[in-house]
Amino acid sequence: MNSEPSSITLQSPDGASATIALHGGHLLSWLPAGGVEQLYLSPRSEYTPGKVIRGGVPVCFPQFAESGPLPRHGFARKLPWELVSQQQGKDDALAVLRLRDSDATRAIWPHAFELELSVRVGGRSIDIELACENLGDTPLQFTTALHTYLRVADLDAVSVEGLAGLRYFDAVKQADALQRMDLLLTGEKGVLDLDRIYYGVKERPLLVTEDRRQVVVRAQGFDDAVIWNPGPERCAQLADMPPDGWSEMLCVEAACIGRPIELQPGESWVGRQSLELA
Numbered sequence: 454m455n456s457e458p459s460s461i462t463l464q465s466p467d468g469a470s471a472t473i474a475l476h477g478g479h480l481l482s483w484l485p486a487g488g489v490e491q492l493y494l495s496p497r498s499e500y501t502p503g504k505v506i507r508g509g510v511p512v513c514f515p516q517f518a519e520s521g522p523l524p525r526h527g528f529a530r531k532l533p534w535e536l537v538s539q540q541q542g543k544d545d546a547l548a549v550l551r552l553r554d555s556d557a558t559r560a561i562w563p564h565a566f567e568l569e570l571s572v573r574v575g576g577r578s579i580d581i582e583l584a585c586e587n588l589g590d591t592p593l594q595f596t597t598a599l600h601t602y603l604r605v606a607d608l609d610a611v612s613v614e615g616l617a618g619l620r621y622f623d624a625v626k627q628a629d630a631l632q633r634m635d636l637l638l639t640g641e642k643g644v645l646d647l648d649r650i651y652y653g654v655k656e657r658p659l660l661v662t663e664d665r666r667q668v669v670v671r672a673q674g675f676d677d678a679v680i681w682n683p684g685p686e687r688c689a690q691l692a693d694m695p696p697d698g699w700s701e702m703l704c705v706e707a708a709c710i711g712r713p714i715e716l717q718p719g720e721s722w723v724g725r726q727s728l729e730l731a
């Protein structure tokens with residue numbers, strides 16, 4: 454099976470729209486009012502239950518990457534979510550999706566929880582909000598990310614401002630480093646392999662610029678940011694990516710990794726990533 458998953462489309466009166474798959478609570482598409490597609494979605498993506506969609510905005514929960522004993526990036530992106538509500542406002546459209554613990558999640562992560570993903574689209578921006586409530590009677594801990602794949606026309610012309618002065622973990626070199634300047638992807642073509650966790654980004658806006666297009670990425674509630682591009686060699690090993698797919702995307706992820714979130718019984722956490730086409 455490789456068909457489109459069951460999905461909903463949000464349509465704002467001003468023409469902005471977003472599509473969300475119930476499989477994974479996964480944002481697949483974002484079109485700002487009067488603009489073109491801003492998210493990368495691999496044409497070779499699989500939409501099979503239990504598999505992950507390559508592109509859009511995967512929800513990594515309750516574990517980022519391989520930072521713990523759970524499957525890579527946790528389980529939320531592989532499970533069916535439930536649509537709670539969908540409505541159109543005067544100048545936006547909003548949907549809320551929910552994922553609760555089940556026998557399958559409790560088998561590998563023994564916690565009662567409720568995750569809510571709210572997506573609001575309108576004008577030139579989209580807000581993606583993830584909330585987690587601990588419904589159990591013991592504390593729970595998680596790491597998480599909104600793993601946003603931005604679409605770019607040519608990665609070679611892209612820069613990311615806002616990271617200078619921050620410490621990061623370079624997952625390719627397996628070493629800590631300091632980001633001295635803005636991140637320029639120019640000239641990296643052919644040798645690129647970028648996988649970095651920037652700590653303590655918090656609410657600093659990140660400006661992703663490609664020629665005259667600029668996307669401003671803002672986060673609240675997420676301490677860290679991940680910048681990922683597999684580059685040509687790693688991309689060639691990804692069965693769900695075309696060989697040159699890496700040159701059309703850049704992941705700019707809002708994440709909580711360095712300091713896992715701990716929730717006492719009844720407590721909640723909320724994190725938001727907002728994207729705005731400047």
Ligand SMILES: O=P(O)(O)OC[C@H]1O[C@H](O)[C@H](O)[C@@H](O)[C@@H]1O
Nearest residue numbers: 518525526624648649679681704
């Ligand atoms: O292939 P996936 O499981 O979707 O992971 C894709 C990527 O996600 C994050 O950005 C990690 O930092 C990378 O190390 C990982 O390769």
